[in-house]
Amino acid sequence: MKKTVTANISGIVFHIDEDAYERLNLYLARIREKLSSEDGTDEILSDIESRIAEMFQEKITASKTVITISDVKEVTEQLGEPEQFDESEEPSDKKKERSSYNEKTQKRLFRDPDDKYLAGVAGGLGAFFNLDPVWIRAAFIVFTFVYGFGPLLYIVLWIVVPRASTTAERLEMRGEKVNISNIEKSIKEELNEIKDNLKEFSKETRDSFKSTSKKKRVSEAGNRLARALGIAAGIVLLVFAFSMLMAVISSIFLLPFTIYASSGVLQFSIPEMLNVFLPSPFISQLATSGIFLIIGIPIFWIFMLAIQLLFDLRARFKTLGVITLILWLSGIGMVVFAGISGARYFTNQYSYSEIHPVTPIQSNEIFLDFNKQQANSWNLYDHNGRLSHWRIMWKDGEFGAAGVPHLQIKPTQEDQISMTVITEARGVSRSAAIEHTSSISYIVQQQDSLLVFDPLFFYDKKDGWRGQKVYIELLVPEEKTVVLPKQFRQKMNVQWSRNVKVREGG
Numbered sequence: 218m219k220k221t222v223t224a225n226i227s228g229i230v231f232h233i234d235e236d237a238y239e240r241l242n243l244y245l246a247r248i249r250e251k252l253s254s255e256d257g258t259d260e261i262l263s264d265i266e267s268r269i270a271e272m273f274q275e276k277i278t279a280s281k282t283v284i285t286i287s288d289v290k291e292v293t294e295q296l297g298e299p300e301q302f303d304e305s306e307e308p309s310d311k312k313k314e315r316s317s318y319n320e321k322t323q324k325r326l327f328r329d330p331d332d333k334y335l336a337g338v339a340g341g342l343g344a345f346f347n348l349d350p351v352w353i354r355a356a357f358i359v360f361t362f363v364y365g366f367g368p369l370l371y372i373v374l375w376i377v378v379p380r381a382s383t384t385a386e387r388l389e390m391r392g393e394k395v396n397i398s399n400i401e402k403s404i405k406e407e408l409n410e411i412k413d414n415l416k417e418f419s420k421e422t423r424d425s426f427k428s429t430s431k432k433k434r435v436s437e438a439g440n441r442l443a444r445a446l447g448i449a450a451g452i453v454l455l456v457f458a459f460s461m462l463m464a465v466i467s468s469i470f471l472l473p474f475t476i477y478a479s480s481g482v483l484q485f486s487i488p489e490m491l492n493v494f495l496p497s498p499f500i501s502q503l504a505t506s507g508i509f510l511i512i513g514i515p516i517f518w519i520f521m522l523a524i525q526l527l528f529d530l531r532a533r534f535k536t537l538g539v540i541t542l543i544l545w546l547s548g549i550g551m552v553v554f555a556g557i558s559g560a561r562y563f564t565n566q567y568s569y570s571e572i573h574p575v576t577p578i579q580s581n582e583i584f585l586d587f588n589k590q591q592a593n594s595w596n597l598y599d600h601n602g603r604l605s606h607w608r609i610m611w612k613d614g615e616f617g618a619a620g621v622p623h624l625q626i627k628p629t630q631e632d633q634i635s636m637t638v639i640t641e642a643r644g645v646s647r648s649a650a651i652e653h654t655s656s657i658s659y660i661v662q663q664q665d666s667l668l669v670f671d672p673l674f675f676y677d678k679k680d681g682w683r684g685q686k687v688y689i690e691l692l693v694p695e696e697k698t699v700v701l702p703k704q705f706r707q708k709m710n711v712q713w714s715r716n717v718k719v720r721e722g723g
Contacts, residue, residue, distance in 0.1 A: 219234050219235060219236070220235040221233065221234060221235065221283055222234075222235050224238060224241075226269055226270040226273065227263070227266045227267040227269070227270040228270075229270045229274065231270075231273055231277075231284050232282060232283045232284065233284040233289075234283060234284065234285050234286055236286050237284055237285055237288065240286055240290070240293075241269075241289045241293075244289075244293050245262070245265075247298075248262065248265065265296065268296065269292055269296070272292045272295070273288065273292065276288050324344070324345050324389065324390065324391070325345075325386075325389040325390060326341060326342070326345045326378055326390070327341050327344075327378065327380060327381035327386055327389070327390040328340070328341045328374075328375070328378050328379065328380045328381060329341045329344055329350075329381060329390060330380055330381060332344075332350055334354070335371075336371075336380075337380065337381075338353075338371055338374045338375055338378065339353040339354045339357065341381070341390060344390050344391050351536055351539070351540060354540065355543060355544070357370070357371055358540070358544060359544070447527075447529065448526065448527055450523075450526050451522075451523045451524070451525075451526030451527035452523075452527070454519050454520075454522055455520070455523035455524075455527070457519065458516050458519040458520045458523060459520075461512075462513075462520075465509065465513060465516065487508055488501060488502070491504050491505060491555075492681070493681050493682045494559050494682055495555060495558065495559045496558065496559060496561075496562050496681075500555050500558050500559065501555070503551050503554065503555050504551060504552055504555035504556075504559075506548070506551055507547075507548040507549065507550070507551025507552035507555065508548070508552060509548070510544050510545055510547060510548025510551070511545065511548040511549060511552065514541050514544060514545045518541070521534070561645055562643070562644060562649075562681075562683060563643040563644075563683065563684060564643070564645065565643060565644050565645065565646055565647045565649070565650045566641065566642075566643050566650055566684070567641070567642060567643075567647060567650035567651045567653075567654050568639060568640070568641040568654070569639070569640050569641075569651075569654050569655075570637055570638075570639045571637070571638050571639075571640075572635065572636070572637050573636040573637065573638050573661055573689075575633070575634055575635060575636050575663060575668075576663055576665075577633045578633065578634060578665070578666045578697075580665075580666045581696065581697055581698060582666065582697065582698050582699075582700050582720075583634060583668065583693060583697055583698070583699050583700065584666055584667040584668070584700045585667075585668050585670065585699060585700070585702075585705060586667060586668070586669050586670070586702055586705065587670050587671070587672045587705060587708050587709050588660075588662075588669055588670065588671045588672060591671055591672060591673060592672050592708065618675065618676050618677065618678040618680075618682070619674065619676075620673065620674055620676070620685055620686065620687065621672070621673060621710050622659060622670075622671075622672075622673070622686075622687035622688070622689055622710065623686070623687070623688045623689065623710050623712075624670060624691065624709055624710060624711040624712070625689065625690050625691070625712050625713070626691045626693060626699060626711070626712070626713035626714065626717050626719070627690060627691070627692050627713075627714050627717065628692070628693060628694075628695050628714055628716040628717050629692035629693065629694055629695075630694075630695075631692070631694060632694060633694065634691065634692060634693050634694065634697070635691075635692045636661065636689065636690065636691050636692070637690045637692075638659060638661070638687065638688075639687070639688040639689075639690070640659070640674075640685075640686070640687055641654065641684070641685070641686040641687075641688070642654040642656075642657065642676075642683050642684055642685045642686070643683045643684040649683075650683070652680075653680050653683045653685065654685075656676045656677045656680055657675070657676045657685055658674065658675045658676065659671060659674040659675075659687050659689075661689070668691075670689070670709060672708060672709060674687040693717055695716060695717075695718075697718070698718040698719070698720050699713070699717060699718065699719045700720050700721075700722040701720070701721055701722060702721075702722055703721055703722070
C-alpha cells in the first residue's frame, strides 16, 4: 500500500504516489537552484511545469489514475537533467556528446503567435512544412481570387488549429525536442530580444532629447505644415481609392451587364461582359480574377499610402510589396491567357450574301424609313435625337442580342433598284462561323415605294459576340431620287455615294 499525494501542476490536479512526488519535487528544486542566478527563472520553470503536466496527462487513463515513480523517471529522462543548462558553456567535443538533446522530433501543427498578420495560421503552416510563410499567405490570396475559398479555409484552420501558447508548444511546432535545455534557450532568446528592443528604445529616446535645438524648433512649423498637407492628401487618396474599390466591386459582383443604345453603358458587370467574348465560364472567371488583381492591387496600395499619410506611418512593407507584385503579374498572366484563349474563337470568318427581293418601283422617288416600333422597344432615341452606333447590345427579354447594320446606297445603271444583304461572323472553325452567320436575323419591309429598314439585326445570345455584322447594299438608278426622313441619317447607320440623288423629306 502506497500513500498518494494530490499535486497541482500548472493548474492541473494530479494524484501522485508519495515517492514519485518526492522525486519530482527534488527534480524541480534542482532546476530552480540551477537557474537561481539566471534571468527569466520563473518563465522557464512555468514552461517546464506546463510540459510536465502535459506529459502526465498522456499517462492518465481510465484504468490508471495515479502518477507513479516510473512515470516521473520517464518524464524527467525525456526532459533532461538540470546539468544540461551548462551545455552552452561546454567545449564543442562535449556538446557533440550531448547532441541527442537537440535532435529533431515529430512536428505538431500550431498557429504561430510570433509570426502573424491575423491569427498566425500561415506562420504555423510554414513552420510545419518548413516553408517561408510568405508563400503560404500568397497561396491563400490566390485561392481567394481564383477559387473563392481562401477566407473559408483560413477561418476553418483558425478554429481547428490550436495556438502555440507555451514555449514547449513553440518547440513542438518547429519540430525541436522539448527538453529543459531547449526551453531555457528559447526563453532566453525571447528575453534577449526584449532587452535589445528596450535598449534601442532607450537610445532613440535619449537621442531625441539630445537633438532638441533651435534648428529643430524652427523646423517644427514646417513639419506641422507638411503634416497638414499629408493629412489632406491622405483624405483625397482615401476617398478616391474607396470610390474606385466600390466601382470595381459593383462591376464584378453586383450589377448585370446592360447596354442601352441611347445612353451607352448604364449597368456594367465585368463577368457578364467577359461571358460575351470568352468561350467558357472557367476562362471568363480566370479573366475576371486577373482584372480584379490588375485593378485591385494598385487601389490597395493607394489605400496603404492614404493610411500612411493620415497616420504619419513610416512602416515598410517589403514582403507585402513582393507578394502584391507577384499577384499583379499573375493577374496580367491570367488576362493574357484568357485573351489568347478567346482569340481562337475569332480565327475563322464567313460571309454570306443574299439578294433581297424588291418589287419594281415605278415612281421616280424612293422613300426610306426605319422601324420605329423596334427603335422604341430598344430605346434607340437619346436626348439629342441620335441613334447610338454601339456595335453590341444586349437585352433581357424577347430579342436578346443585337447589333447595328450598315446601309450603303450606291448608283446602278439598271432601271430598277436592287438590294443585297451581307451577313458576316467569326468562329473557332469554319463550321462554327457559318453557324453564327446563319443565326443572324434582319428584316427589310416594302410598302409600294417605301422601304422600311430595321435599325437592328439580331442573333442568338448564346453564341456570344463573334464579330457579327450586317451590310445592306441598296443600288438605286441614277434618275431616281432617294427621299429620307429628317432623322433617318441620325437613326440609321447610312452612307451614300455622291452620284445618288438624296433629298430630305418630312
